[in-house]
Every structure is written in C-alpha cells, then in structure tokens.
Amino acid sequence: MPSADVSDLFAVPPDAVRLDGGQGHSVLAGDLVLSPGRDPRTATWLNPVVARLAAELDNERPRTLRLAMPIPTRDGRWVVDGWAASRYEPDTTPCRDLDVLLATAHLLSARLATRVTTRPDGIRERDDRWARAERIAFGEIQPGNIPNAVAPLVARILAELDATPLGPDQLVHGDIAGNVLLDAEGVPMVIDVAPYWRPVRWADAVCVLDAVVEHGADPAAMRAHATGADRQAMLRAALFRLLSDEDPDLEAHRRALESGPL
Secondary structure, three states, rough: OOOOOEEEEEEEOOEEOOOOOOOOOOEEEOOEEEOOOOOHHHHHHHHHHHHHHHHHOOOOOOOOOEEEOOOOOOOOOOOOOOEEEEOOOOOOOOOOOOHHHHHHHHHHHHOOOOOOOOHHHHHHHOHHHHHHHHHHHHOOOOOOOOOOOOOOHHHHHHHHOOOOOOEEEEEEEEEOOOOOEOOOOOEEEEOOEEEEEHHHHHHHHHHEEEEEEHHOHHHHHHHHHOOOOHHHHHHHHOOOOOHHOOOHHHHHHHHHHHHOOO
C-alpha cells in the first residue's frame, strides 16, 4: 500500500482500497488509482503525451477511444517511490473481446504516430526485463541464460525467424490485451500504456497472443498469423512473452503457437 507521504503528495486520503483486476497491486485512493512499480524515466516523457491525448479524446464526439488521465503530484512529479496515479473511472468492465481490443490498439497506434514521430530517448535507455526480451525478439541482443523450462520452445521459435519486414517502427502499446476497460457507455478506455518503438504488426501479435493465452480468446485467432509477415510478428511476440514473463504458461503458449505459426 502507498505510504502516507505518497498519499499526501498525490493529495488523496491515506485509506486506500485495493482494486480487483490487473496484477492486484493498484489501489483506489479518493478519485485516483495509484499503481506501484512505475519507472519515473518513462513517465517523464510518456505521461505528458498520454495526458494531452486523453484530454483531446474526452472532448471528441462521438467518443471512440479513451485514455486514463495520468495525474502528477502536488510538486509536479509523475512518480513517487515507484507509485504513479491516474484518474479513476467508475462503472467500467474489463474488455475481453479480441476484435474490440485490436480495433482499440489500431486507434491508439494511429493517434500516437502523429504525436511521437521519433524514437524517444526514454525507450532507448530502458533496461528492464521487458525491454531486454523485446530486443532479443528482434535480434538486437543475444539471449543470455534462458530458463530450462522455456528453452526448447524458444530454440524452436528462433530457428523459424527470418528477415521478413514487419513494417515501420512507431510508438505502440505492447501490452494492450489486459489494459482495456469499457466505460459506462461502452467506449474502450486504455488504462495503462506500455510503450515500445516497434511495428504495429508486432503489437497486434502480442495482443492476439495474450488474448488467447491469458484471456480465453478463441485459439483460431492464431491462424491469421500462420504465414508471411504476420507469422514472423507472432513468433517475435511469443519470444517477447516467454522471455519477459517471470512464470509463463508454457503449455498455453505452445498450444497457441501450434494453432497458427508453428
């Protein structure tokens, strides 16, 4: 739970309540959602982009997309002791419809592409396990010590990679499947943006893979990723997940991949 100092800086009551969903770590305090484990370097460049876009989207009619509004502290910081805040939206439900998730991802990617036109330095400087896994998936660094449990599947995927172009790089959301809610009017709201500078095709593949493996989507969705550039994107999405997740569901990933690209 956030400390009293964190609550004070975000100007919310100290009696926070844990929220359901996600990884179970976010809390509701006043009218803000506080989430731990946030990187201040990423938030410094990303949150102003998200805040401006969130305000713009909320003033459009009809609404087609929304973003949770990031909120700074009273002294202008985005992250304090790893905690960051966004405006709470009541009466929401998790979105699990894969078609809606992909449509939301496409709308967000199109908006982000017009606002961030060059690779942010904050993405270049990231060195967390997700960033390392993403670079391995795109052949920019070599895999180190791969856990024994996933090593055979990882080796099988690596052997199938080729140099098929996936499209231009841009700012994309690399974890959208678990971060979309439907508001009271049924409009998709993205509650957390995981930024990557990669092709949209790869971000779509991560969305499909996560929806199938984690959220009960029909494995038949993987068949669209059985050939060509979509296949290569899905193979790289699978490498990203297998190498970044601390305890990936190996059998679920194998079944998903064998429904399409493998």
